Amino acid sequence: MELNLPEIRSRSIRCIVKLGGAAITHKNELEKIHDENLEIVACQLRQAMIEGSVTSKVIGMDWSKRSGSSEISCDVDDLGDQESTEFSKFVVVHGAGSFGHFQASKSGVHKGGLEKPIVKAGFVATRISVTNLNLEIVRALAREGIPTIGMSPFSCGWLTSNRDVASADLSTVAKTIDSGFVPVLHGDALLDNILGCTILSGDVIIRHLADHLKPEYVVFLTDVLGVYDRPPIEPDAVLLKEIAVGEDGSWKVVNPVLENTDKKVDYSVAAHDTTGGMETKISEAAMIAKLGIDVYIVKAATTHSQRALSGDLRDYVPEDWLGTIIRFSK
Amino acid sequence: MELNLPEIRSRSIRCIVKLGGAAITHKNELEKIHDENLEIVACQLRQAMIEGSVTSKVIGMDWSKRSGSSEISCDVDDLGDQESTEFSKFVVVHGAGSFGHFQASKSGVHKGGLEKPIVKAGFVATRISVTNLNLEIVRALAREGIPTIGMSPFSCGWLTSNRDVASADLSTVAKTIDSGFVPVLHGDALLDNILGCTILSGDVIIRHLADHLKPEYVVFLTDVLGVYDRPPIEPDAVLLKEIAVGEDGSWKVVNPVLENTDKKVDYSVAAHDTTGGMETKISEAAMIAKLGIDVYIVKAATTHSQRALSGDLRDYVPEDWLGTIIRFSK
Incomplete structure (x- = not known):
């Protein structure tokens, strides 16, 4: 496997967290986020990340309009003298749940064959759905003051060869962590050297990240x-x-x-x-x-x-x- | 500038198109897309891309729920024997318009200083806003049957040094084009070696892409x-x-x-x-x-x-x- 890893092992990543698709979406309802769970997950993540440091005010980092509102919620005018919150280094990966699944299975993206119009269309449709979920998760964590950056494995240059990871440039992920942000990756549709395309699951992404970032522990949040x-x-x-x-x-x-x-x-x-x-x-x-x-496999949004x-x-x-x-x- | 460009010059990119922020958003209304313009732009782009090939049925590639709907619009059951449409190679870059601007100017992301809580929060907020716009543009083009892939310069590993592009890995962009997709990039908040962070405009991104992808022509769509x-x-x-x-x-x-x-x-x-x-x-x-x-600078959504x-x-x-x-x- 081709890797571009400048000194990543010295970075001391504390934890990689998988947000299982079943925990953060309503699995039986198409493209529906489990807002209550996601809010608790975001709150627990923040607590875990700032543990040991002085608990400071939550600085909401999603200053976009909420659905149905014409106003932006941004309360930053009093941030001038705010102390910077020290977050320990976390990486988040989420599954797809009720996002992407319909599009991928309808078109057979996981089986490859990009030359077929339905697979090509399904590839585009799958990526739209999973990047939409990624954006919503990034927003939910940002609202809780976690400095999240959405990063699609596709855009980060991940490629597979007959479904195995063939190259995965982690240098951007590493730089993002080093700059004090929390990368949020996700299961994604990728180009495949042999099949044309496939789906890489969040669980496989977690393993690759763990292998190269060497976190202290890994948590799978599930339902x-x-x-x-x-x-x-x-x-x-x-x-x-x-x-x-x-x-x-x-x-x-x-x-x-x-x-x-x-x-x-x-x-x-x-x-x-x-x-x-x-x-x-x-x-x-x-x-x-x-x-x-x-590795801890545990029910999301619980003690x-x-x-x-x-x-x-x-x-x-x-x-x-x-x-x-x-x-x-x- | 560090570049990773395996034989890109032989790829024969036909056109790089800039969708100006002023043309595709309502500039004076926060985070509001100019739907009518965007729809016409998508239609014109499709026409330009399939010119010379047999005009086939539009295969909509956004199979996600539309806002306010609980149903997915996906009419793919009759795609089995559909001929693949030949698209010539285009790259799309869009500006921010009324997305990202509020977040960036409120926090001063363009001036750097990630150690300040407000800049860090603004960096996250700006990226949320511009990636939200990117997703909506990808969806609009995909509905018109253009096989679009959203790609954030941040995730693609673009970095600046005192606001100049210091590294920009175009290999993923090139592979995406070669696989028959249309990459859709955008002006983005990036990490900067000297300043900590900055904003890279869509226009500068266009110049870098043109320099390395050598398209036949470049079109700036404006208002x-x-x-x-x-x-x-x-x-x-x-x-x-x-x-x-x-x-x-x-x-x-x-x-x-x-x-x-x-x-x-x-x-x-x-x-x-x-x-x-x-x-x-x-x-x-x-x-x-x-x-x-x-280079053609022209009003969007016109003859x-x-x-x-x-x-x-x-x-x-x-x-x-x-x-x-x-x-x-x-």
Whole structure:
């Protein structure tokens, strides 16, 4: 993989956060943001980022007109003597949820074939939908005073080769972080050397960023409490609280202690979330954990997500914390 | 200037088009798009791009919900056997108009100083506003069947050094064009090596793109007929129909033949548009013309802009064409 990474490892990124599509959109309603969740997520993110520094006034950074309003809300006249808030370095990546999915599946963008008019049109339509979501998330975080910068992987020069990341220039992401901003990336439609085009998921983007930015920890915010041993709507579903990842990338559930401990790896088949996307998530999370980076999969907009975002779980996991920790274990 | 340009000169870009902020937004109304103009501009662009190829059905490429609607408009089920439309290679750059301006001037982003909370907030707010406009323009062109891809200079890795472009990776722009898409860039807030941050105007972006992509011609769509010898609202204002640019970059009006022909260069001071931005435009246009690329400055959404976009003016300029041509002259 071609990379352009001037000294990124020294930058000390604290956390990469995935805002799961299911957590920040209404999955069953086309292009509808889950405003209540997103507002709480933004507030929790801000808290986590300024932890330890003096809590200062929120400086709203979305000075655009709100939908249906003709006025701009911008209360900056008293900012002259405001102290700069110190934010620790976070990167945000979000999924698509009910944005982009219709456009991509209708046209088959993920399967490639840009020479077909419907795929080309679907590529454009998918990017419009996901960049629209990106803008709304950037605005929501900016309203909470988080200095966010939307960055599409397509525009940043990410390319795939038969669906694998072939090149990903992270130098702009790194410069953005170093300048005190929070890059907000997203799952995107990309050009592919072999297929013409494809879709790169937010989970794969997270893994690549984690691999090269080496954050202290990674948090996946989702719409269920964590990873279960079967679809969480089933009555006997058990929340897997801790998964250990070995040097060879294999993983096993270490908490709770399950009966059939011999069939450890079978959980990779049994583990689900409501969207069926949990398997990819676990496998991507396991690859991140293998780098020595703790991964927390947790329900968005809860006290559990607040604890995960704060990083406190690295030292001590309270008994009442609900979520899944995926850790490297020698 | 650092550049990453694999063989771009062989790509045969037909035209770079500037959509002036004054032409596509209501300049005196905050964040308000000039929908009627934008629709005509999109239609004229499509006509110019498919000229010479068989006119096929418009395939709308914005399959997102329209504001106020809960339905997606996507009529793609009959696309299976649709022939691919051949588009000639265009690049679009737009200005900000009534987007971004309030945010930038309120905070002084153009003057730099990211360490100040108000500048940092203004940087975020400015980018939100201009990327919002970018999305709306991409959507308008996509509805007209133009396969547009929004690309922010910030995300593409453009950086300035004391307001001059210091690096601009055009490889992603080039790959996007080669894949049959139309990149849509825009004036943007950027990081600056010396100042911390600044604003890079669409006109400067056009010049850099022209310098490296070597299009056949460049069209500036604006809100007045062209360049005048004084503010066009003055009753005696004369439209300058042709300006010749010399090898040293100096320029003179060759049509109409003006009385005081000795004071040729003085027109650089006298020439204005309603926004006061015409001087930058002429000086950027003169630098493009010096490369041997014809530049047309013309009123958007008129028969004159249609003619300029088609490229026909390179061979013959009809007497009744109204606009300003800026050409290299040995």
